[in-house]
Amino acid sequence: MPNLGQQDLPNLGQQITPLAPPGARFLPLNPDLPDNPGWLAGQAVTTVVSPDQKTLLVLTSGYNRVYDADSPIPNAADSNEYVFIYDISTPVPIKQQVVQIANTYNGIVFDPSGWAFYVAGGVDDKVHIITRSASGTWGEQDGNFLALGHTLGLGLNIDPNGATQVNQMVGVKPCAAGVAISSDGQTLVVANYYNDSITVFTGGYGNWSSGTELDLRPGKSDPAQTGVPGGEYPFWVAVKGTGASTTAYVSSLRDREIVVVDLGGEPLVSARIPVKGQPNKMTLNKAQSRLYVVEDQSDTIDVIDTASNQIIETIPLIPESLRPPAPADETQTDPNSLTLFTGANPNSAALSPDETQLYVTNGNLNFVAVVELEEADGASEVVGLIPTGWYPNSVSFAANGTAPDGQSPMVYVVNGKSPTGPNPGWCYGSGSPTYAGCWESNEYNPQLIKAGLQSFPLPDLEQLGTLTAQVATNNRFSSTLSEEDAAVMAAVRQGVKHVIYVVKENRTYDQVLGDLEVGNGDPYLTEFGEALTPNQHELARTFVTLDNFYASSETSYDGWPWTTSARAPDVVERQFPVVYAGRGLSLESEGLNRNVNVALPTVAPGQPAQFLTRQKANPLTPDDPDLLAGQTNVSAPDGPDNEVNTGYLWDAALRAGLSVRNYGFFVDVTRYAFPQDSPNSIPLLRNPAATRTTVAYPTNVSLIPHTDPYFRGFDNAYPDFYRFKDWEREFDLMAARGELPALSLVRFMHDHTGNFDTAIDGVNTPELQQADNDYAVGLLVEKIANSRYANDTLIFIIEDDAQDGGDHVDSHRTTAFVAGAYVKQGAVISSQYNTVDFLRTIEAVLGLQPMNLNDALAIPMADVFNPWPSPWSFKATPSAYLYDTGLPLPRRHAGLRVPKSTHDAAYWARVTQGMDFSVEDRFDFAAYNRLLWKGLMGDRPYPAAPTGVDLRENREELLGRYRQSLNQAAMPAPGAGTN
Structure with missing residues (x-):
């Protein structure tokens, strides 16, 4: 059997096989840190190819924090984001250099000259300009960046003392995201993700203007549209044309539209194109006549005619012929019901060099969809799926035919995650002074998920058939519930009325x-x-x-x-590692967007006085009807x-x-x-x-x-x-x-x-x-x-x-x-x-x-249940520790020893x-x-525990040794009463 690089994802019930494509390679992203040579980067998000098709850039945006021994502060020199620079003039990508950047958020683009590239600086609210020297080395000169001019993002800015408009830890900070440049290199556009705007720079490499900002919300340019949602969470940008004919297309994630901006003079919104899903990354064809918009939630690609700004085709990324069957259990009555569900998390696309195919990364199901484009009759369709690493985020092509056969273009895919395995060195606390490995174990979940670069020659149709079958296997598309388990679940469903x-x-x-x-x-x-x-x-x-x-x-x-x-959703997958690294953005997966309760409406004329608004629920909410207008939660599925x-x-x-x-x-x-x-x-x-x-x-x-x-x-x-x-x-x-x-x-x-x-x-x-x-x-x-x-x-x-x-x-x-x-x-x-x-x-x-593809593909846990009810009882017991609190507990038993916490409040x-x-x-x-x-735990050394070993057997012996180790420890066990 060929080596497919198969790895299990036990937390999702999937497997990944990034080496399945013929001729595939899969490389970890090692930034070659001098003091930590084995450390690998995570959360690769974007790839771009140079104008001469010889260089590939890979950008990370995520956690990427590195801790040294005995320090609660990340190593500042190592804890950055990275641009990996690869020579792709030969079939094997060769890492040439790694450029470190303090903060990023997905956006990166080459200057058409090939002598510079631009990286959106995320929370740092700037665009980094990375230039190439005569010797071929890339770097950022001091002060060589474009400032975007924000101190706060748009939202509810608060501090723990209840003051408003304070840019502290819980404040909403700006975030520079997508960045695009015109084909003549004279216009650069940046999406201000947390300011609902774009900033436009003109003049070209070495001569950029100070920038002009345009608020994309309808009510900010037309009072008649006050309180109308639009333009919020601008994430990606594509630029068409040059000079007076320059146009920007901006994806608004929250409001599900493409905002069309005329850049021929003062920036002006000229059209809004509503889409069904959340518009993610976008790509233009060479003629700039077609814009391909990747949409999460709907699992589709919208094709926009840039002459008319109309959607001319919507392409489903999991068409009928490739959908798995409906789950075979008693809750499914319609065999085609799975066609209702989405959840593949599509997030980027690239056109093949001949522009006959579109390759689309689908993060949640770990594959690239190959779309055969049929512009003439509008019947484009997915013709195959290609397995990738865990959570692919970006795909690019090298058009020079660098595959071993000298003819097939090479495909490059980066992913954001990897299986983690055990983490026994992850000290829940700070570790003891005698256990040096605690600090540098770096086994926190966002640290353990690593990125990778997959490369392979463009598959032919026969190979695509095999690869599609592998994707189906990896994602359990054919999983079914056995008759016995189905009978158990049917009995449980019949008897249970409340959960x-x-x-x-x-x-x-x-x-x-x-x-x-x-x-x-x-x-x-x-x-x-x-x-x-x-x-x-x-x-x-x-x-x-x-x-x-x-x-x-x-x-x-x-x-x-x-x-x-x-x-x-993809917006959550992109944001969470950035948030946990302290690189800006907000916790937005429980209904607050930028600290604003978007489930409640904004103040608007004509609302009944008794109607609950954001300001009534939280008087600190800014009284601005255009602040996150509407009741859509950008992070909700x-x-x-x-x-x-x-x-x-x-x-x-x-x-x-x-x-x-x-x-x-x-x-x-x-x-x-x-x-x-x-x-x-x-x-x-x-x-x-x-x-x-x-x-x-x-x-x-x-x-x-x-x-x-x-x-x-x-x-x-x-x-x-x-x-x-x-x-x-x-x-x-x-x-x-x-x-x-x-x-x-x-x-x-x-x-x-x-x-x-x-x-x-x-x-x-x-x-x-x-x-x-x-x-x-x-x-x-x-x-x-x-x-x-x-x-x-x-x-x-x-x-x-x-x-x-x-x-x-x-x-x-x-x-x-x-x-x-x-x-x-x-x-x-x-x-x-x-x-x-x-x-x-x-x-x-x-x-x-089911709610989406994930749970539709899952199988109920039938072996937990009996098909009949049994008598049961349960008596709650308060921990003895709780008798050291003011909680109204049951009467304390005579002789009960009340342990003390290791330290007091x-x-x-x-x-x-x-x-x-x-x-x-x-x-x-x-x-x-x-x-x-x-x-x-005090000075108790963190145990050198086994990893991945089955400890189900000989439990009595193991627990006996454990209790003995507690008695022999140099410090008292938890509860001994030290403060």
């Missing part, structure tokens, strides 16, 4: 369940074991231990889309049939006519961060329902009528115990009336930890917050067990990601629990499952149609000073994890 979906934050399997007496856990990596999480341990024992379960996401940013919709922003689990339930209730999902948390004496704060009330004080403003349009206004969203200062009590309040009312919703969404988030100086009731250390989260989960399960709904309700509990701890199997492996009468009891289930499978199982239980507040815990991960999580390890 409670609980989402928690950020833990790995080994971190929590590594000390469990069964399953593949490594106790040496366990930091929040049974003493702190007795209820989660008991859930695993009572029902099923899922010891081979993986979070599909890398971080909380992409974790919430994956956990609620079984996909992360679409539903079937291209229903905009309705691709979530609750949307699927509502489409099926089921009842939904939301407790804490997609809530605006902006005002939680303000001091309690601020007039703009939302008070920390233990029982806000008692005073009818609204503490939760939804950030999702669909959830507005279904959200409990008294259930506090993400806030580390607030115990999960009181979240449970509010859920219990409504549950008791609904149970009395027999009105429990079919789908309940419950957010228990305190295992994230943070806000140690403002946390109430003494729940103010990492140990106590973990224990509080565990107790809330246990109380909810106990409540159902003792209710009228015990036999017809299933409780699904999951972490949104696994970014914050080490695991000896894979950095994505996490905890997941299922409880209820139809769940097997006392079983270890080691089948490989992930977040998408979890959601597919919920859909199957409730009889819901004052310590944690001091070491985390300056970190913003107001939302998930709005700070350097790598630094926080190191602080936590040191605070929790």
Whole structure:
């Protein structure tokens, strides 16, 4: 069998085979750091070829932070983005040079002269000019850049003290994205991604003007269109023509249009071309008569006639002939229903040298689609799929026939990710002084995903057939549910009427369940074991231990889309590593765009006085009707049939006519961060329902009528115990009336930890917050067990990601629990499952149609269930640690020893000073994890744990050695009471 470079992606249930194309090569991107020669870059996003077709540029935009030993600050000299420069005049790409740039965001273009290229500087709000010397070396001379002139982006700029218009950590910063140049080199256009504008430079290389900015929003140029959405999140640019005939085409991601700008004089919007999907990268043909627009969400290519600015063809990227069959389970009645679904995440395109084919990268399904262009009859179609690395972002051609046969053009594809494997060296905290490897392990999820450069000769049609079949295999296009499993799921669906979906934050399997007496856990990596999480341990024992379960996401940013919709749109995949590296942009996957709650409308004339607007929900929101006009969330997934922003689990339930209730999902948390004496704060009330004080403003349009206004969203200062009590309040009312919703969404988030100086009731250390989260989960399960709904309700509990701890199997492996009468009891289930499978199982239980291609291709977790109900019970047990708090707990048992946290709140507040815990991960999580390890474990050396080893056998012996090591450690074990 040929070597296809096959690698499994356990967190997605896919595999990748980048060496499958005949003659393919796959190269990692090594920037040759002098002090770290083995380090590899991640998140390659854009490729461009020089005018003479001899040089390929590869740009990264992502995390790319490097830590040295014993330092919480990234190595500044190494922690940059990169432009890799390859000689492609021969069949094998030869790396010539790597240029480091502090910050970037996707945009890069060659000057037509070939003596310079331009790189958009992302948050630095500039365009870098990289020039070639006479000797052929590339570099940026001091001061050789184009300034864009912004200090803030457009959004809600706030600081933790409640002031507005302050460009601090939570401020909205500018971002330079796509950049394009005219064929004569005289006009350069930059997309100002967070300022909803473009900046136009004229004069050419060596003589650029100071730049002219044009706001792309309709209301800013025409008062009659005040409050009309348009031009927001401009991402990519294509420039047609020269001189007085120059025109720019700008893709507006949020408003789904191509903005046409006349550049013949003062820049002026001359047309707007609406498109169905989110317009991503674009490319013009040589004659500049056709513009090819890649569209995420709709999985299509729109072909625009640039003479008429009309769409003349829309090309589906997964046509009928290549679509996988519908999932073979009882929820599918229409065999062609999969044609309704999208989710391939198309994101770039390139024309073949003869312009008869268009190659399109599809990030989420890891392939390049080959489109045969038929302009004459408008019948272009996909004729094949080519496997790539994980998450391809860009494709380019060398037109000189540099393949080994001297005739076939070479194809170059870059991808943004790679499989991570185990990360036992990822110290959850800062590591001890005696464990030097902690700092430089660099095993944080965004650090572990690496980029690659794939190259191969242009395949012929026969080869395309084989490659298409390989893509189908890689993505499980033919996966089906066995008759036996289908029967089990049918019985569960028949008996279960209610699902409670609980989402928690950020833990790995080994971190929590590594000390469990069964399953593949490594106790040496366990930091929040049974003493702190007795209820989660008991859930695993009572029902099923899922010891081979993986979070599909890398971080909380992409974790919430994956956990609620079984996909992360391309805009999220592009933004999350940049955000986590501190390179600008905002956390936008839970309904806030640039800190603005776009689920609520802006102020507009004619609205009823009682109508809830953004300003009423948050008085700090700027009173500007053109600020993110409309109610579209740029990061939200679409539903079937291209229903905009309705691709979530609750949307699927509502489409099926089921009842939904939301407790804490997609809530605006902006005002939680303000001091309690601020007039703009939302008070920390233990029982806000008692005073009818609204503490939760939804950030999702669909959830507005279904959200409990008294259930506090993400806030580390607030115990999960009181979240449970509010859920219990409504549950008791609904149970009395027999009105429990079919789908309940419950957010228990305190295992994230943070806000140690403002946390109430003494729940103010990492140990106590973990224990509080565990107790809330246990109380909810106990409540159902003792209710009228015990036999017809299933409780699904999951972490949104696994970014914050080490695991000896894979950095994505996490905890997941299922409880209820139809769940097997006392079983270890080691089948490989992930977040998408979890959601597919919920859909199957409730009889819901899939939301997109990902969950449509997943198979329900049938081996978790029995086809009949069994008696069950559950008793919640508070961790003994919690008796050191002010929570109203059950009476303490006589003789119970109450352990103390390793450090008190004052310590944690001091070491985390300056970190913003107001939302998930709005700070350097790598630094926080190191602080936590040191605070929790002190000088205890981080264990040299096995990686990838099956630890299911001989658990008693392993746990015995582990307990002995704790007793012999130089420092007291957690809970010994040191402060």
